[in-house]
Amino acid sequence: MRVVRGAASAHLPPCVLAIGNFDGLHLGHQALLRRLRADAETAGLACAVLTFEPHPRELFTPDAAPARLTSLREKIELLAASGVDYLIVQRFDRRFAAIEAESFRDDMVVRELNARQILIGDDFRFGRQRRGDVALLAAHPALQVSALSEIQHQDERISSTAVRAALANGEMEHAAALLGRAYSISGRVVGGDRIGRQLGFPTANIQLKHNRPPLLGIFVVEVHGLGGVRQAVASLGFRPTIRGGDLKPKLEVHLFDFDADIYRRHLRVDFLHKLRDEEKYPDLESLTAQIARDCAAARQWFAINRPL
Template identity: 55%
Template sequence: MLVQRGFSRPAPADTALTIGNFDGVHLGHRALLSRLGEVAQGRGLLPAALTFEPHPREFFTPEAAPARLSTLREKLELLDADGVRHCCVGRFNARFAALSAEQFIDDVLVRCLRVRHLIIGDDFHFGAGRTGDFAQLRAAGERHGFAVESMRSVLLDGERISSSAVRDALAKGQLQHAERLLGRPYAIDGRIVRGQQLGRRLGFATANIRIRHDRPPLSGVFAVEVSGLSGLNGLDSRRDAPPLAGIANLGVRPSIDANARPLLEVHLFDFDRDIYGAHLSVRFLSKLRDEMSFPNLDALRAQIARDAAIAHEFFAQRATGGSNADARLLTSPFRPHPF
């Protein structure tokens, strides 16, 4: 997929285009992208997407912006997997926010992205003050020679599939519901960095992954599986090598780090290799518990051992297709802990 940043040059060909934030690239987005591919193939157009960085709500109201489901890199990889061959990443800043609806159509859609068929969601608005709507796009299409169609929201058991619905499920620890909305387990990608070696001293060495955004959409301790290590340091080099199982803690660890930045710590079962610098994908399969504080390291070590035992049970049931292939959620007050 060709990634274009900004609007300084035109797309390489006439496009079938869709527009959105595509945070998480859930099943609603994927239905739209599937339709985009059909149109592009049928009309001989380049399947293209326009997305924004940062999220518009991060620009207008950063203090109230939603938690990110995906980084820009993750989003681009997901769009590429769903058949987008040209993605324009528009910098959402004061200048872009001030564009009128007419300027957006003329300068962005027509001149830059060479749109010939536009597919949008049923709640799409654009231009300064969000004054542009479907009727204005259709009228512009008649003038400039592009077709416009709107797709209805995709429902799952009567619930509208949306990024907000995914965030809500993740925040509540409902990982299986989030997986149904996404069409895949929720995952966070990142590069392993050196940490404080606390996990190793406790007998549970961890791979530490810095989170790109300050507020991840979920927190706690989870059963996870990890991919991205194929062929590294003597590991199975097959492209279809199975993921590795483990447990992970995602939180800010304020009792250890005064800066309280989010950190994802992953302990892989039966694994002891140097993998610093590797770029991993961590898939969250089941929530084991909320974060909690401990009076000393011995208590923390004992709790991690219990977490690992429950995660092992989860993976054993999952491997045999057990009816209860979900780890138990251990209820406890939400308190930070230094795992």
């Protein structure tokens, strides 16, 4: 998959184009991408995706913007695995947001991206004041437009909002059902304060790309990127017992039966089950005892759900 920063630099062959934020790449997104590949193959065209960075709501209402399900790197990796030929990452700033809907359609979609067919969700809006819609796209004589309706799972609309709600409620299995896979966070192992090692539970500190993760707490996880799948327990949050708590969330992973230097390695952490919320303990001894209980609970979960 070729990744292009900005539509003006794309220089694409004639293509079928899907447009959207694709945050989380849930089952609804995956259905749209399957249709994208099928339509492109039938028409003998390339298949391309146009997405936006940052999320538009992060620009207009940063305090109320939804928590990211995927970083840009994670989104790129997921789209590459889905078989897309081209990914155009368009910077979403106030200048871009002020583009008239007709200009977005005529200049960007048709001229710069060379789109012949378009796939979008039926609620897609674009252009200044979100004035553009499916009908405006379809009014262009050179475009064939298909708007896909929502995908449902057990009478629930599959959406990024539904995934965020499941994660916030600690419903890992429900989130996985909407995503078609376990929810994961990827990042590089960075240096920490080594408090976990002092307590007898060394942790890998995973760099977070955003300060508002969609889930918080203590979790049973699997870790990829160390030569096979490693079982572990993870803490994602503000560490309220340590020095009064951190201002930014931290993801710390204690790998079972593992002792190696993995600094700077890039790992993927799959969240399988929530054990509990974060708590503040009166002292480090109490925290250490709770970590031991969390590890025992995680090992028991694996024994039941991932038997050897």
